[in-house]
Amino acid sequence: MQRSTSTAEALPLPDSLSTQSPAALLLDWYDRSHRVLPWRITPPMAKAGKRPDPYHIWLSEVMLQQTTVQAVKAYFAKFLTLWPTVGDLAAADTEEVMKAWAGLGYYARARNLKKCAEAVASQHGGCFPDTEEGLKALPGIGDYTAAAIAAIAFNRQSAVLDGNVERVISRLYRVETPVPAARPEMRRLVAAMTPADRPGDFAQAMMDLGSTICTPRRPVCALCPINADCRAFAAGDPERFPVKLAKKAKPVRYGTAYVATDAAGAVYLCKRGDKGLLGGMTEVPGTDWTTDPGQNQTPPFAGKTTPLWRDCGGIVHVFTHFELRLAVRHAEVERDAIVANGWWEPRETLAAQALPTVMKKAIEKALPGCFAKTS
DNA sequence: CACCCGTGGAC
DNA sequence: TGTCCAAGGGT
Numbered sequence: 586m587q588r589s590t591s592t593a594e595a596l597p598l599p600d601s602l603s604t605q606s607p608a609a610l611l612l613d614w615y616d617r618s619h620r621v622l623p624w625r626i627t628p629p630m631a632k633a634g635k636r637p638d639p640y641h642i643w644l645s646e647v648m649l650q651q652t653t654v655q656a657v658k659a660y661f662a663k664f665l666t667l668w669p670t671v672g673d674l675a676a677a678d679t680e681e682v683m684k685a686w687a688g689l690g691y692y693a694r695a696r697n698l699k700k701c702a703e704a705v706a707s708q709h710g711g712c713f714p715d716t717e718e719g720l721k722a723l724p725g726i727g728d729y730t731a732a733a734i735a736a737i738a739f740n741r742q743s744a745v746l747d748g749n750v751e752r753v754i755s756r757l758y759r760v761e762t763p764v765p766a767a768r769p770e771m772r773r774l775v776a777a778m779t780p781a782d783r784p785g786d787f788a789q790a791m792m793d794l795g796s797t798i799c800t801p802r803r804p805v806c807a808l809c810p811i812n813a814d815c816r817a818f819a820a821g822d823p824e825r826f827p828v829k830l831a832k833k834a835k836p837v838r839y840g841t842a843y844v845a846t847d848a849a850g851a852v853y854l855c856k857r858g859d860k861g862l863l864g865g866m867t868e869v870p871g872t873d874w875t876t877d878p879g880q881n882q883t884p885p886f887a888g889k890t891t892p893l894w895r896d897c898g899g900i901v902h903v904f905t906h907f908e909l910r911l912a913v914r915h916a917e918v919e920r921d922a923i924v925a926n927g928w929w930e931p932r933e934t935l936a937a938q939a940l941p942t943v944m945k946k947a948i949e950k951a952l953p954g955c956f957a958k959t960s
Numbered sequence: 961c962a963c964c965c966g967t968g969g970a971c
Numbered sequence: 972t973g974t975c976c977a978a979g980g981g982t
Contacts, residue, residue, distance in 0.1 A: 602966075626977095645978085646979095647978095647980095648978090648980090649977080649978040650977090650978070650979045650980070651965090651966085651967095651977055651979055651980090652966090652967080652968095652977060652978080652979095653967090653968075653969075653976090653978095654975050654978080655968090655969080655977095656967075656968070656977085657978090665978085670977065688966090688967075689966080690965085690967045690968090691964080691965055691966055691967085691980090692965080692966065693964095693980075693981075694979090694980080695964095697980080724980095724981095725980065725981090726980085727978095727980045727981080728977060728979085728980090729977060729978070729980085730978085730979075730980080733978070736962065738966030745978090746980085747979075748976085748977065748978070749977090749978065750978090763982085765961090766961095770974045772982090788978095789978095792978055795978090796977085796978085800978095801969090801975080802971080802975090821977070831973085832975095833963095835975085860963065861964085861965085862964080862966090863965090863966085864965090893981095900965095900968090903966090903967085904965075904966060904967090905964075905965055905966060905967090906963080906965075931965090941966075941967090942966075942968090943966085943967095944969060
């Protein structure tokens, strides 16, 4: 493309722009454009030496695993109100933690959160380890979270690689290897880029860049502080990265959920086992969930009488690796009509139970409005 | 390494 | 409407 003489081309670039490293450019951008988040110490305070509370960083990082900032904010505030310190969380009733986590998903995180708090309280004197290795030895803390806490809470020069950073790095270097196979390579690239000064802010800057500028679709490269170093921007194909493998089709499973109420409106609930899907959470009794739509219509509990179940229609709930189509049935029964390992929960306290979203949907289908706020 | 593990929002 | 995806970890 032919270009006429432009003023911009005629002007010499300032030395600061032509010689700064990508990390320095990114930190300058972060100083100006960082997001303000409840668990974050913003750059002026961070540069003045103020460190965030490791408990806050750990709690937010675990909540943010595969979960959006928007969804986490309210849960983060609730947890700090209920349990202001890691010692408080360690001393909490696990059932109360599951109730507080209900709706956020990936419930193994909540079980590991509690285990981790107990380990920090009993084995580390209530203080989080300040190294990657020490952190990674704790339940629920893997490669990413250990590096992130070490960098953000303790200013360690650790290589933080999450989904955002993968996207930024894969575009900067046009990494053609598909994820997750490309992770070791990308980790080396991040490590080489991470500065000794302000590594915590650098990690957060990479994530902010990935979430606001270097987005999965329609990245705003014109506003990117390191576009001059970006090979994908130069090639004009940033959206092609990171390269991913095709994913498998999602199977459908079928089942039936039984919402039983007593004369006072209490609902019969059960507790799921600690392992597997929705582990440790509360549910209404139901059949197994199988791939055969014709199966599973026999109630999985006994009773002295046989209730007449009313067909309430169905719900569809999409999990990570399958879609669930649940038939919902309701009956008002005598309390001795159900003999199982559960309990009758009064209507007033139903919403506060450790019910995952799929179960709230099913109960709502049988008892419309039962989770409506009554204030 | 492949698979399991939730949910809600954006396009 | 379907598809993708979001600060991943455990096994």
